Amino acid sequence: xxxxxxxxxxxxxxxxxxxxxxxxxxxxxxxxxxxxxxxxxxxxxxxxxxxxxxxxxxxxxxxxxxxxxxxxxxxxxxxxxxxxxxxxxxxxxxxxxxx
Numbered sequence: 001x002x003x004x005x006x007x008x009x010x011x012x013x014x015x016x017x018x019x020x021x022x023x024x025x026x027x028x029x030x031x032x033x034x035x036x037x038x039x040x041x042x043x044x045x046x047x048x049x050x051x052x053x054x055x056x057x058x059x060x061x062x063x064x065x066x067x068x069x070x071x072x073x074x075x076x077x078x079x080x081x082x083x084x085x086x087x088x089x090x091x092x093x094x095x096x097x098x099x
Contacts, residue, residue, distance in 0.1 A: 021068040026061050033057060033071070036078045045081060048074065 002010060025033060035041075037057060042050035053074060059065050 021072060022060070022066050025068050025071055026063075030061065033075060036075055037071075041078065045078070047077065047081075 034057075037053055039050045039054060042048050042053055053071075056065075056067050056071060060067050060071060
């Protein structure tokens with residue numbers, strides 16, 4: 001590609017893939033996050049402090065802090081719980097034998 005691109009582009013150091021996570025969480029996925037991580041859902045699940053998660057989300061939306069990389073794993077955990085635990089109630093997460 002040397003004939004087509006500037007040398008500073010071709011020979012620059014590698015860089016990581018940057019995703020617009022903050023924008024996605026504040027705009028495009030805002031309503032989805034409000035549903036997934038609502039007070040009722042988090043309280044019923046009992047894994048996270050719903051008040052603190054709610055504060056993180058509201059502060060993130062308001063632009064007070066960027067905690068997108070903290071909120072994203074919470075979204076992933078809740079989605080996994082809904083797909084695997086809620087669809088099969090009564091099925092133990094882990095069965096230990098001999099203990």
